[in-house]
Amino acid sequence: xxxxxxxxxxxxxxxxxxxxxxxxxxxxxxxxxxxxxxxxxxxxxxxxxxxxxxxxxxxxxxxxxxxxxxxxxxxxxxxxxxxxxxxxxxxxxxxxxxxxxxxxxxxxxxxxxxxxxxxxxxxxxxxxxxxxxxxxxxxxxxxxxxxxxxxxxxxxxxxxxxxxxxxxxxxxxxxxxxxxxxxxxxxxxxxxxxxxxxxxxxxxxxxxxxxxxxxxxxxxxxxxxxxxxxxxxxxxxxxxxxxxxxxxxxxxxxxxxxxxxxxxxxxxxxxxxxxxxxxxxxxxxxxxxxxxxxxxxxxxxxxxxxxxxxxxxxxxxxxxxxxxx
Amino acid sequence: xxxxxxxxxxxxxxxxxxxxxxxxxxxxxxxxxxxxxxxxxxxxxxxxxxxxxxxxxxxxxxxxxxxxxxxxxxxxxxxxxxxxxxxxxxxxxxxxxxxxxxxxxxxxxxxxxxxxxxxxxxxxxxxxxxxxxxxxxxxxxxxxxxxxxxxxxxxxxxxxxxxxxxxxxxxxxxxxxxxxxxxxxxxxxxxxxxxxxxxxxxxxxxxxxxxxxxxxxxxxxxxxxxxxxxxxxxxxxxxxxxxxxxxxxxxxxxxxxxxxxxxxxxxxxxxxxxxxxxxxxxxxxxxxxxxxxxxxxxxxxxxxxxxxxxxxxxxxxxxxxxxxxxxxxxxxxxxxxxxxxxxxxxxxxxxxxxxxxxxxxxxxxxxxxxxxxxxxxxxxxxxxxxxxxxxxxxxxxxxxxxxxxxxxxxxxxxxxxxxxxxxxxxxxxxxxxxxxxxxxxxxxxxxxxxxxxxxxxxxxxxxxxxxxxxxxxxxxxxxxxxxxxxxxxxxxxxxxxxxxxxxxxx
Numbered sequence: 054x055x056x057x058x059x060x061x062x063x064x065x066x067x068x069x070x071x072x073x074x075x076x077x078x079x080x081x082x083x084x085x086x087x088x089x090x091x092x093x094x095x096x097x098x099x100x101x102x103x104x105x106x107x108x109x110x111x112x113x114x115x116x117x118x119x120x121x122x123x124x125x126x127x128x129x130x131x132x133x134x135x136x137x138x139x140x141x142x143x144x145x146x147x148x149x150x151x152x153x154x155x156x157x158x159x160x161x162x163x164x165x166x167x168x169x170x171x172x173x174x175x176x177x178x179x180x181x182x183x184x185x186x187x188x189x190x191x192x193x194x195x196x197x198x199x200x201x202x203x204x205x206x207x208x209x210x211x212x213x214x215x216x217x218x219x220x221x222x223x224x225x226x227x228x229x230x231x232x233x234x235x236x237x238x239x240x241x242x243x244x245x246x247x248x249x250x251x252x253x254x255x256x257x258x259x260x261x262x263x264x265x266x267x268x269x270x271x272x273x274x275x276x277x278x279x280x281x282x283x284x285x286x287x288x289x290x291x292x293x294x295x296x297x298x299x300x301x302x303x304x305x306x307x308x309x310x311x312x313x314x315x316x317x318x319x320x321x322x323x324x325x326x327x328x329x330x331x332x333x334x335x336x337x338x339x340x341x342x343x344x345x346x347x348x349x350x351x352x353x354x355x356x357x358x359x360x361x362x363x364x365x366x367x368x369x370x371x372x373x374x375x376x377x378x
Numbered sequence: 379x380x381x382x383x384x385x386x387x388x389x390x391x392x393x394x395x396x397x398x399x400x401x402x403x404x405x406x407x408x409x410x411x412x413x414x415x416x417x418x419x420x421x422x423x424x425x426x427x428x429x430x431x432x433x434x435x436x437x438x439x440x441x442x443x444x445x446x447x448x449x450x451x452x453x454x455x456x457x458x459x460x461x462x463x464x465x466x467x468x469x470x471x472x473x474x475x476x477x478x479x480x481x482x483x484x485x486x487x488x489x490x491x492x493x494x495x496x497x498x499x500x501x502x503x504x505x506x507x508x509x510x511x512x513x514x515x516x517x518x519x520x521x522x523x524x525x526x527x528x529x530x531x532x533x534x535x536x537x538x539x540x541x542x543x544x545x546x547x548x549x550x551x552x553x554x555x556x557x558x559x560x561x562x563x564x565x566x567x568x569x570x571x572x573x574x575x576x577x578x579x580x581x582x583x584x585x586x587x588x589x590x591x592x593x594x595x596x597x598x599x600x601x602x603x604x605x606x607x608x609x610x611x612x613x614x615x616x617x618x619x620x621x622x623x624x625x626x627x628x629x630x631x632x633x634x635x636x637x638x639x640x641x642x643x644x645x646x647x648x649x650x651x652x653x654x655x656x657x658x659x660x661x662x663x664x665x666x667x668x669x670x671x672x673x674x675x676x677x678x679x680x681x682x683x684x685x686x687x688x689x690x691x692x693x694x695x696x697x698x699x700x701x702x703x704x705x706x707x708x709x710x711x712x713x714x715x716x717x718x719x720x721x722x723x724x725x726x727x728x729x730x731x732x733x734x735x736x737x738x739x740x741x742x743x744x745x746x747x748x749x750x751x752x753x754x755x756x757x758x759x760x761x762x763x764x765x766x767x768x769x770x771x772x773x774x775x776x777x778x779x780x781x782x783x784x785x786x787x788x789x790x791x792x793x794x795x796x797x798x799x800x801x802x803x804x805x806x807x808x809x810x811x812x813x814x815x816x817x818x819x820x821x822x823x824x825x826x827x828x829x830x831x832x833x834x835x836x837x838x839x840x841x842x843x844x845x846x847x848x849x850x851x852x853x854x855x856x857x858x859x860x861x862x863x864x865x866x867x868x869x870x871x872x873x874x875x876x877x878x879x880x881x882x883x884x
Binding site: 094099100103104107110111116118119122124125128129132133136203206208211212235236237238239240243244246247248250251252253254265266267269270272339342343 | 420423424426430517518519520521522523560561562564567575578579580648701702703704707711712714715718719721723724725727825829832833834836837839848
């Protein structure tokens with residue numbers, strides 16, 4: 054009986070404390086913060102988000118719990134962040150797709166729906182094939198795609214996601230019909246790499262970091278990165294300019310954001326913490342060991358970058374037929 | 379793997395610090411797992427800040443021990459209160475609760491703990507011996523194979539695990555229908571959301587599961603249609619809660635072997651993992667049993683097979699994570715982060731560069747699973763008292779747990795509403811003899827089934843024969859077709875020759 058009474062008392066205590074959480078914030082954060090990641094566990098966004106969340110946890114002394122809300126090509130997670138209560142206890146990591154949803158006729162997750170807190174990472178997209186594929190260079194691959202339209206399937210994210218746009222845009226810039234390499238919608242890069250390893254698809258469009266473990270395992274190889282200059286982390290991978298002689302460099306970003314109209318206190322605190330984290334030696338080493346670059350921008354600069362990328366990407370989406378307007 | 383690796387690895391594991399960490403983590407996992415609604419993933423996430431200050435081996439050992447115990451302890455509220463702690467324990471919660479109603483709660487919990495530990499040990503041994511080979515095999519699985527596996531899991535639950543296949547199929551379809559609520563995976567268009575933003579992310583399965591099992595049970599109790607488990611006789615304080623479990627190894631050795639083998643194999647597939655293994659194991663156990671009619675009435679056999687597969691799958695989920703850095707679930711995704719932090723970058727290089735450390739990490743799996751037994755002993759001792767509590771006190775307590783558990787998953791009141799609605803639906807279904815478990819499975823596997831179906835169709839240019847175009851996929855496809863067609867053919871033959879029907883039916 055005593056055991057039971059104690060259990061009852063404990064459960065009422067838990068219930069009671071949960072009921073009180075709606076109170077006004079004294080000093081943020083006074084309880085656990087949820088970090089929503091719109092992409093699947095194990096992908097690049099998830100990995101970097103978990104690294105950042107852990108650093109935030111150490112700095113603020115409260116748990117920062119990462120929750121993966123996947124689906125709809127990142128839309129579910131983005132909308133969840135945008136629609137959460139603007140009390141600073143639900144934040145999230147947003148990706149470049151936020152600039153693309155509206156042009157695809159999906160409202161509710163545009164940059165205006167968020168309070169942008171700061172960028173911590175920006176890595177270009179690479180084109181990856183199986184290690185045993187008969188293409189030594191990106192040029193060979195493009196020739197194979199235009200010679201056999203429809204035969205080489207590509208994946209890396211949902212239809213209309215940045216990975217898709219990067220690949221379709223590359224083909225378009227080269228004067229090849231983007232539909233010559235049909236897109237297979239996946240939930241992120243991890244399932245797509247699994248499909249590549251299982252020899253179900255031929256091409257994965259994703260950052261070299263996300264392909265790294267399978268490249269190291271001798272299962273995959275990265276032919277080209279869509280960037281203006283070579284990455285210091287992957288100095289051997291040629292750029293689109295070098296390998297194919299074209300200018301095409303959509304640069305995806307990863308940054309912290311919350312719903313619109315977050316309290317100023319939260320914006321300042323997270324933005325400042327991100328600045329510290331991105332200069333932390335351990336964090337930089339950890340990110341680089343996994344192949345992710347560290348690229349900090351404060352809340353204001355990040356907002357400008359996001360707005361600029363939107364203009365450029367919507368134009369590209371119209372060119373390859375991914376925009377609704 | 380030679381002794382030159384094994385012995386230094388053992389000395390890394392058998393350190394006082396590691397042993398204390400594993401012990402504490404197991405106790406922590408016990409509490410998290412035994413409280414419905416608190417998940418193993420949540421437990422792992424809360425551990426991360428502590429692991430920062432630990433050496434690599436105790437850090438990973440803490441995660442492993444917590445998850446192993448949390449998942450095993452999830453069976454305890456399943457036995458006592460019919461609230462499954464995890465989606466995997468939902469596969470056999472009916473059976474475990476039926477044993478409780480027969481007055482064998484202690485045996486049901488004993489089976490859960492001992493066979494979980496044994497299955498986990500098998501998983502750890504397989505991880506130790508065959509991780510690279512198993513991982514390479516798992517890498518050959520594409521969306522085609524995942525589609526068939528998900529379908530196999532769904533069919534075994536609907537057609538095999540229940541006594542009325544038509545009703546089972548109905549429940550399953552209801553679960554699948556609920557799983558389509560939310561934004562469509564491929565196009566991002568909202569489906570069945572009726573403009574409610576909370577439904578964009580779909581109906582969460584934990585509140586649904588709590589509602590369908592626990593809240594529905596409360597409703598049955600209130601309408602006095604339910605049966606109250608008998609209060610156990612007062613036993614001597616030191617009576618052995620595992621009495622009778624040892625005999626189970628001798629009575630059902632193949633259930634144990636099949637369950638752990640199947641769990642290890644399916645657990646190694648990224649993204650499908652342990653939940654599915656328990657459902658297929660339970661279904662397979664019934665199909666291959668000599669006494670399938672006893673299933674669902676409090677029979678030990680299916681419980682043994684499913685509990686063993688559960689924990690075996692938990693260990694082998696680490697295979698793709700360690701070998702290729704591909705996490706099988708949220709727990710291994712968190713663990714990969716910890717490995718990187720400790721400089722143990724997952725990948726084939728880890729097996730070459732640092733075999734001692736890797737072996738030590740795997741040995742902690744064995745240690746954590748062995749510890750389940752003594753800690754489980756005390757857990758059963760304590761849990762027994764729950765049955766002695768008067769119903770008038772226990773009902774409001776369960777209700778509090780239901781509400782807190784549903785709220786805690788996404789921190790939304792909406793999910794509490796989901797829980798209450800699911801409970802009402804389940805109450806109506808059960809009073810009309812529709813099984814509940816297939817609904818939960820449909821909800822869990824629906825998105826996996828749909829996503830892999832769409833991916834496969836895109837790869838095969840819309841040609842359905844593509845599902846038989848790859849060797850493994852073709853074999854799985856034939857198995858699925860056999861599961862569907864054999865009972866059909868059998869029933870046709872039975873109607874043709876009524877006189878021999880009784881022999882043919884067994």
